[in-house]
Amino acid sequence: MLNLKGITKTFDSGTEALSATTFTLSDGEFVSLVGPSGCGKSTLLRIVAGLSQPSAGEIATSSEMEDLRIGFVFQEPTLMPWSTVFENVALPLQLVNGSPNTDDVDRITTVLQWVGLEEFQNAYPRELSGGMRMRASIARSLVLQPDLLLLDEPFAALDEFTRAQLNEDLLHLWEEQKWTAIFVTHSIREAAFLSNRVLVMSPRPGRVIADIAVPFKYPRQPSLRNDHAYTDFCASVSQRLATSLPGANQ
Amino acid sequence: MLNLKGITKTFDSGTEALSATTFTLSDGEFVSLVGPSGCGKSTLLRIVAGLSQPSAGEIATSSEMEDLRIGFVFQEPTLMPWSTVFENVALPLQLVNGSPNTDDVDRITTVLQWVGLEEFQNAYPRELSGGMRMRASIARSLVLQPDLLLLDEPFAALDEFTRAQLNEDLLHLWEEQKWTAIFVTHSIREAAFLSNRVLVMSPRPGRVIADIAVPFKYPRQPSLRNDHAYTDFCASVSQRLATSLPGANQ
Amino acid sequence: DSSFATDQITFGTDWRAQAEHGGFYQALALGFYDDAGIDVTIRQGGPQVNHSQLLAAGRLDFGMSPNSFLPINFAFQEIPVVAVAAMFQKDPAVLIAHASRGHQTLSNLKTEKIMISPETRIGFWRFLKVRYGFTDNQIAPYTFNVAPFLADATSVQQGYLTSEPFVIDEAGIEPSVFLLADSGYASYAAVIQTSQRMIDSNPDLVQRFVDASIRGWYSFLYTDPAPAYALIKRDNADMTDELLNYGHEMLRRYGLVDSGDAALNGIGIMTEARWRAFFDVMAEDNVYPADLDFTKAYTLRFIGKRVGMDAVLRGAD
Amino acid sequence: MKTSARLILPLLFGFVLLSLWEALVGFYEIPPYILPSPRDIGESLWVDGPSLLAALAITLQVTVAAMILACVTGVGIAVLLVQSKLLERMLFPYAVFLQVTPIVTIAPFIIIWVDSVFVVLLILAWMAAVFPIISNTLLGLKSADRNLHDLFKLYSASRSQTLRRLLIPAALPYFLGGLRISGGLALIGTVVAEMVAGTSGESSGLASRLLEASYRLELARALACFVLLSITGYGIYAVLNWVSNRLLRHWHESALDDPSHA
Amino acid sequence: MKTSARLILPLLFGFVLLSLWEALVGFYEIPPYILPSPRDIGESLWVDGPSLLAALAITLQVTVAAMILACVTGVGIAVLLVQSKLLERMLFPYAVFLQVTPIVTIAPFIIIWVDSVFVVLLILAWMAAVFPIISNTLLGLKSADRNLHDLFKLYSASRSQTLRRLLIPAALPYFLGGLRISGGLALIGTVVAEMVAGTSGESSGLASRLLEASYRLELARALACFVLLSITGYGIYAVLNWVSNRLLRHWHESALDDPSHA
Ligand SMILES: Nc1ncnc2c1ncn2[C@@H]1O[C@H](COP(=O)(O)OP(=O)(O)OP(=O)(O)O)[C@@H](O)[C@H]1O
Ligand SMILES: Nc1ncnc2c1ncn2[C@@H]1O[C@H](COP(=O)(O)OP(=O)(O)OP(=O)(O)O)[C@@H](O)[C@H]1O
């Protein structure tokens, strides 16, 4: 559905964030993006979403890309401070459908339950903890059934259990709804557990330096996490990532 | 050095964040705090730092607590948007010493190098990636040699390698400077690798429900991470945390 | 002839309602305008109010100019508004000094600091410059408030005969008052103006308004002025009987309204000679080009008819 | 801080100031026509109070109407200007014209075309009041968070949706700040407009009372008018401040508790 | 957008407006003493331009001085008021007094105590200009990020450090917004002050030209004065806007590129 060719991004400040990044994304794929801090992952997601223009390169999209519904969990929660959690989560529905009907309210309640915020639906963002804010943002990205879901380290601020739980829930949802996803994470284990493919990026200026297919079949069970093959696979991705780092030859 | 007794915090909104939390912190200890999202970890740190008043309970401090130097890595980077990275990191020095002298400049350069931001010292916060902002905030907390260091998920936004590297560097620094630390993290492995003790908190309203001594001696080597005893210890802490969760009896 | 419909007109005065407008208010109060078939609305002026622009634009049917400058300004700008009658033969403009300074004549003030408003600076100040050699660097700001004058015993300020001397006196300072009209200042005051269109289309209305106003003035000066006072106080809530009485007294004592030409030909009279005398001084200071046809500023056709004189002379006896 | 201290201390401070003034006037024997003593002013307030309040009421009608009009049009204009840099560059100079044109000299042009005195006053007071609202609201509309802008762009929000759900809430603190400035300007604009329009008779507002008191050297009364104007201006400010705090208390820093007491 | 379009379109728009006006005046045969046509105004600008500009220069001296004074004192007062809620409640009413007191009626009181006309004008223009700076700066000082407040508290920053390093930078966008409002107010305040108190010596500012023109019914010249005032006001605004963008461009949303072009 998406074909990035030689995407380069140089900011006005002179920082070259991406250099000739190329990759392809097929319909319904769940792709993880890993790479060192500051390598251009967020920048790449923004370019894919059309929120930022590449300095060079091309994005080719399949024909129906025009009215593609994109869900985006930004790296920061990006909630409207003047609205309650409920209103924040309701926003995409309202922007697309106008005022929310009862079905919509059900949907909002469902996603809020899913991220464990139903008790806080009337709280304002500043009354939430860091992890709760991030969960509100995740809920918002899922309230509209997206065609393409971009997730920028959505679970970084969550504890291991909530995180594992949400990983599994996300996989179920994906199997059910079959959207396409790009998932930025610093956890290789998470990437391996969730995705079809793991893209490894080089340090800044970022580029995809490895495109590794994940050899485990869906549906994946939580037990996969204790599988030796899984641990080995994670280690190999980790290895691949490590060799790209500046201190790699030591 | 610090003695919290029955600390309770109820916000104006009615949310009870902490309920009768009690623990003690000795000089030079490195204590980790783990617990589910929203359980009151950040609130607890803010109370320890004196940024928030408990609704009930007492904090007793050793006599020299008065002019205690506290370093705090907030959960969000909290940089001054109008200042460059260098100026942001220099702030604590300036607030304490007045204008920075050459020694200070050296110190700032050192911590910037340590977090890998020397190239970006003249950049403004909005020109940084999420992880880079967090690193600037870490650098700022260390530029003054603190007596008490409070870290609220400082490494959550960093990739595994940077994170591991910074873990080790932080340990060295601690061994050298012997400040006392409270370290909030969602990574039990990280907690186990770094600290003397791991405090486990219950879900909201938070309370310390377990105080687990870490049985590994300092200096800890990176190889510890592959140690079986280490893995087992992590699993046991994880277990302890899991039993406190709402879905624990399933 | 009560057969004609009542004409509605608006008349704009040159200041907030005070004794200088007494004749007009008297005419209104005693129904002279009604008798003439005119329904008059008086709109009071003020320091920030610009009635001449409204007159030019036809928003006011009649206006009152405080001096001879405005009518000539209209002529100079070729705006078809003309003066039809001058209720005051003498301009009540005065300079006021502290009596304690012992100034005897106007020319004594040539070296003093004088508080002058911006309007006056392009008004009678010009006369003082030409005739008495006053200079611009004598000017200090005047804000229509006498406190700065009271505070500074060396100061001199502009004023109106009928008002500021009273206020100054009340504050316990003795003023010495110099009436410019007595020193050769030839300006008329309380000049009624209207548009050329009004004169052309309804000369009868103009005549009736002028006549009724003149009657009002005779009545105000020589019979009980109380009806006018009542209306003045309605328009200007803070006006007092004491001040009105003082103004009335000054109008009479100095013959502002009915001395000179008016004693012969009745209130309202204007003459070409007076206009010329005024104009020549101003042309000398290049306020106006010497070849300006100042006679376009006024018309003499509505005055000199001795309206109301007999009645008054009878009443006054 | 206790409620009593919050009320009493400012009053006490005012009392001390007034006493000082009274003492100075007494000591230097400053005559009342140069500077009336607070006692004189108080007397004038007591004696003329009712009639001055009646005049003030008339002035306030125009002021309030002008503020409402300035709100609606000011926000409208700011919203229009924020649509594009080009539009801003094209139209903003005319907004500046509103601000820098002296009421005194523009008044006749308006009186020529408008019959009703109330409307004339309204227009003039509006001219005095509208610019801070335009300027501050425009600044606020431009200060909306970039990340939230991205969010709205992502969902292809229409212009009007972005306006209603993002720009206007983000501009609210700035708009309310502009409004608090405009409140006083509307009041003083009305008073000046009353002076210019030469209103007379029963329906004249505070301006004519103030002018006359000043000519007549009844300075105590003039100052009594100032006092009334100041109290009214502060009242408007306080009401707007209260509204502002209610509207913003859930989220904006300026409406939260004092940071030093957090 | 090309630079040419950015300049040409606003000019074109202005040209269209003026043409419309010219056409209306021509069509309805409105005489110049009711509403001068743009051509009349242009002619007057051409003929009287040099002398009007000289008068404007005098006015501008006062305006600029008043703005500088308003900046310094306005920020100073706002900083004082933000020190405590009590102080704000105690002193703010007096700031409102500055705003709601009509220049026309306060002028005599100032003239009594102050000799120099320049200083009188300065004080009056300052009174007109200072309030938006106080009010907006105060709002800005209160809008500093709570988390940054915590940071400063953590390091036991002194009041003055918190002020210099946190509050003032955070208030900067609001202060600059207030300044842009004050610019026009200082200008018009100067003109009004000149009308009321500005007669002295040879060096009289634009107000006396404006009064003279309107007194002598030279409406084209009066409107030429308006045009000059508007251009000057816009110029002040544009300069302040430019300064604002320079100071804020690294960090504040309002000074970044248009979000729709990001
Ligand atoms: N608005 C901007 N202006 C200038 N430089 C920028 C801007 N945004 C990002 N950069 C730079 O681009 C590079 C990549 O940033 P990006 O946010 O994409 O990194 P990232 O891979 O998401 O890192 P992290 O894992 O820390 O979030 C960084 O070096 C950053 O400094
Ligand atoms: N200012 C506030 N007003 C009201 N409630 C608050 C406020 N700050 C925090 N809370 C509530 O207090 C509880 C604890 O918040 P806290 O930020 O301490 O959690 P946390 O343990 O740090 O969570 P996380 O891991 O998600 O950061 C949450 O339920 C939150 O909603």
Ligand SMILES: [Mg+2]
């Ligand atoms: Mg990122």
Ligand SMILES: [Mg+2]
């Ligand atoms: Mg937290």
